[in-house]
Amino acid sequence: MNIVLIAPEIPQNTGNIGRLCVATESQLHLIEPLGFSLAESRLRRAGLDYWPHLSLTVHADWDGFLRKSQPRRMIFLSTHGRNSFYDWSFESEDFLVFGNEGHGLPGIFYERYRDLLYRLPMPGRHSRSLNLANTVGIVLYEGLRQTEGWGKPS
Numbered sequence: 415m416n417i418v419l420i421a422p423e424i425p426q427n428t429g430n431i432g433r434l435c436v437a438t439e440s441q442l443h444l445i446e447p448l449g450f451s452l453a454e455s456r457l458r459r460a461g462l463d464y465w466p467h468l469s470l471t472v473h474a475d476w477d478g479f480l481r482k483s484q485p486r487r488m489i490f491l492s493t494h495g496r497n498s499f500y501d502w503s504f505e506s507e508d509f510l511v512f513g514n515e516g517h518g519l520p521g522i523f524y525e526r527y528r529d530l531l532y533r534l535p536m537p538g539r540h541s542r543s544l545n546l547a548n549t550v551g552i553v554l555y556e557g558l559r560q561t562e563g564w565g566k567p568s
Contacts, residue, residue: 423449
């Protein structure tokens with residue numbers, strides 16, 4: 415799987431997501447601008463000693479990401495998605511795209527990728543969203559459950 419973070423703002427979230435990518439052998443793509451330095455101690459602390467093992471690509475912008483990665487299939491996760499991400503049939507090379515903590519996805523994405531917008535169901539009435547690192551983990555593990563059979567009895 416491929417995790418794509420667009421302009422992430424909080425180093426601890428990105429560090430935790432990097433650690434998750436190492437644990438699942440997933441590729442992490444960061445789309446600039448970043449709200450922190452990759453050398454920042456809070457990022458390294460959250461990623462622990464896993465960070466050197468991370469498969470990481472930093473892209474200057476969205477168009478550069480598209481040119482270099484040439485994603486065949488993308489799913490965009492947003493609180494504005496119409497469908498539950500549980501309705502997506504994952505494939506092992508999918509790109510799971512997440513906006514940043516403060517603003518979500520860039521505004522133009524809501525029109526450009528309208529049919530690829532999915533949400534994480536949240537029945538709680540008093541919550542707008544979940545933490546980015548938690549959301550990435552939930553969606554990634556569902557993708558791995560579908561594609562790798564994780565969670566099925568041996």
